[in-house]
Amino acid sequence: MTEHNLVACMTAALPQMLADLETLVRCESPSADLDAVATSADVVTELGTARLGVRPERITIEGRTHLRWRLGAGPARVLLLGHHDTVWPIGSLDRHPFVVEDGVVRGPGCFDMKAGLVMAFHAVAALPDPSGVTVLVTGDEEMGSPTSRRLVEEEASGCAAALVLEASADGGALKTARKGVSLYEVEAYGRAAHAGLEPERGINAAVELAHQVIAVGALADPGRGTSVTPTVLTSGTTTNTVPDVGRFAVDVRVRDTAEQARVDRAMRALRPVSDGARLEITGGPNRPPLEHAASAVLFARAAALADRLGLAAPVGAAVGGASDGNFTAGVGTPTLDGLGAVGGGAHADDEHVVVGELAGRSALLAALTDDLLADPPRRGRAYEPAGHVRLFEGDPS
Structure with missing residues (x-):
């Protein structure tokens, strides 16, 4: 598929993407509610299976539900990473219903990060051959990934690159460094x-x-x-x-x-x-920090591909918040974060997604994934903290 056709494909898929996003947002999934997260995993399973054509592995650790799609028979090469839990308690939809109005999607968890999951499914579905792609969707990221951290690190360790579908930084910037x-x-x-x-x-x-x-x-x-x-x-x-x-x-x-x-x-x-x-x-x-060195090669590729797709040149941003991308970079896997939706208001009453950016961002994600499958980057050195430190689980937001 040519770059022009890829953008057109994602533009044509936009109504379905919005319908998928509505399905996910309407299923509330606060991290601390194990039953709600399990129900959300059911919904994500059905939606992802419809787009990718195969069912995921369902991984439950200490009652928390995670999903993993390993596509193709060969080794994993590119990890697409996201989470389906949110910070919003049950009942938030009553105060902040899902709505698409004036080119903006609103609803709890739409920006952080259910739109990113929709983008991942549609981008992978557009690939001519997704063999070597792993899509990992965890259910406890907003709590600090207490049960999924090892899963994330193990999956990343086997891949040449990790693409994190967390929402973008201000103005759509990709997150090239995290504290x-x-x-x-x-x-x-x-x-x-x-x-x-x-x-x-x-x-x-x-x-x-x-x-x-x-x-x-x-x-x-x-x-x-x-x-x-x-x-x-x-x-x-x-x-x-x-x-x-x-x-x-x-x-x-x-x-x-x-x-x-x-x-x-x-x-x-x-x-x-x-x-x-x-x-x-x-x-x-x-x-651990996600340092610029971990994202530099992937950001350069994304910039080159954006130019070929006729999209605006991406901008990089260093941010103070953490994500599971910190873990993938920590094991030495080249990592690019913030590839998800453009919008704002994460964890706040004005959480929203800009509809007009979804197709182009999804096309860029598909092109970058395909490029990495064809030519994987060299992996870097794993994170080794200076001195002995004991890991402590908690809220990284």
């Missing part, structure tokens, strides 16, 4: 006492936490793009009791593995300031 994520919890232990009668006998965990919040916040390095943010904080039981325990969470975002290791060492080196207090630090790196 790595580390997540921690700092717990302070003191000694309870009556706050009015004998506060001097207590060891105030809240005061200790105040010292540690300041120390942790100081680990940030804006010049290197490193944020270290204390977030949820709790301490104490009653207003007249010196608190004996408290804790706060820490969200870390880094551009490179050296910074991830530096912050990890510093977090584990925290020491109590208050006499008699005790600290416990748990957590660690959750996702």
